[in-house]
Amino acid sequence: MDKRDLSTIFRDRLKLLLTRSDLNQSAFATAVGIDRSALSQLLSGASTRLPRAETLLNIAAEFKVSLDWLLGLSQDEVLTGEIRESLEIEEAPDGFDRTLLAKWHAEAAGTKIRYVPAGIPDLLRTEALVDYEAGIANKSRQAQAGGTQYRIGYNRRPETDMEVCMPRHTLEIFARGLGVWDRFPEADRRQQLLHMATLLDDLYPTFRLFLYDGRMRYSIPYTIFGPYRAAIYVGDMYLVLNATQPIQTLIRHFDNLIRAADINAHESAAFAQRLAGMSFPSGAA
Secondary structure (H helix, E strand, C coil): CCHHHHHHHHHHHHHHHHHHHCCCHHHHHHHCCCCHHHHHHHHHCCCCCCCCHHHHHHHHHHCCCCHHHHCCCCCCCCCCHHHHHHEEEEECCCCHHHCHHHHHHHHCCCCEEEEECCCCCHHHCCHHHHHHHHHHHCCCHHHHHHHHHHHHHHHCCCCCEEEEEEEHHHHHHHHHCCHHHCCCCHHHHHHHHHHHHHHHHHHCCCEEEEEECCCCCCCCCEEEECCCEEEEECCCEEEEECCHHHHHHHHHHHHHHHHCEEECHHHHHHHHHHHHCCCCCCCCC
16 A cells, blocks of 8 residues: 555545544644644645544544554554554654664574565665665655665574565566656666575575565555564554554564465576566566
């Protein structure tokens, strides 16, 4: 789900809550701790930005709905008591080394990390792709590059055990220069795929990439940090699960993605290299 879809679902559900509440906009805004103009902006759809984490928590608590329903991750409005207590929300600021994400990686050292990326896995990106994606997302290039280098270093540690699972079609779309990569030059795309193939060979077996058929399976982006927690990526923030049962449920989901993979970890480097050898001009169908 991209940011625009997430914003649209949130806006629709916010409007539904406003209608149900029988409050006017001023009273509704006061109830969730924002001013009326901020609420009007959220309802208008003028921006794809979601409100601050604190505001999302206030809305969920005030109207007794779940955060995952509010953000379009579930059709169930109400969380069970166990999950409600185990769910947190964290913003994702620039500066990877200062984030909880880096802390969670460090805490999970020596355990298995399972990762479903939103696009090209961070640690496999070239500097050119980091620059390009930072530009289109209006993110700090330095922070993005710092995250990439941290993850490469992390995966070179002998105790690291990381599995990554993603749709095969993400790499095929990238190779063709479609979607968000439609302005990324063909030569840079080829270099990115060769760089990926080299790193996949270099980091194997501590880092293992599996590719599944995105037409047969679906997954939102998330990372499971050993047995400790799982972080679901929703744009500028993470939904964090800390309780054992939901973490185990996500682990089973991840394991099913791996079972469905048609490119296994020992084959992924060769697959990336084959894509690099094909000619796909920018925007090719």
